[in-house]
Amino acid sequence: MNSCNFEGRLARDAELKDVGDNKVSNFTIASDIGFGERKKTLWLECAVWGKRAESLNDTLKKGQQLFLSGEFSTREYTDKEGQNKTSLCLNVKDLWYGASPKLAEGQTLTNSTELNDEIPF
Numbered sequence: 001m002n003s004c005n006f007e008g009r010l011a012r013d014a015e016l017k018d019v020g021d022n023k024v025s026n027f028t029i030a031s032d033i034g035f036g037e038r039k040k041t042l043w044l045e046c047a048v049w050g051k052r053a054e055s056l057n058d059t060l061k062k063g064q065q066l067f068l069s070g071e072f073s074t075r076e077y078t079d080k081e082g083q084n085k086t087s088l089c090l091n092v093k094d095l096w097y098g099a100s101p102k103l104a105e106g107q108t109l110t111n112s113t114e115l116n117d118e119i120p121f
Helices: 050-059 112-118
Strands: 004-010 015-019 022-033 040-049 065-078 084-097
Touching: 004 040, 015 050, 022 050, 040 050, 040 065
Parallel strands: 040 084
Antiparallel strands: 004 022, 004 065, 015 022, 022 040, 065 084
């Protein structure tokens, strides 16, 4: 069984893309691991697929705290030097909102309980 749970903050706003007949929302979370002098930040690429990607994308803003559950998959790509590389991506199955990011004056973010009512998962 391939199942992982993470907590972190969005490093950038989510980006919605078309992949064939499907949609994907890609984003990165920053999650702290370790303690004290050994504390490091883990940068984790994440993806939400289908109708959920469309409905969630506009609410996934930089700084938003998320609790994620999903499974890892690999992505193969070619870097700038032409080298073939492989990276891990968390395909998100469940997502919960935590604390909202600090917003500029006049900006608003939809309440997470309202979002949970609208999203069928």
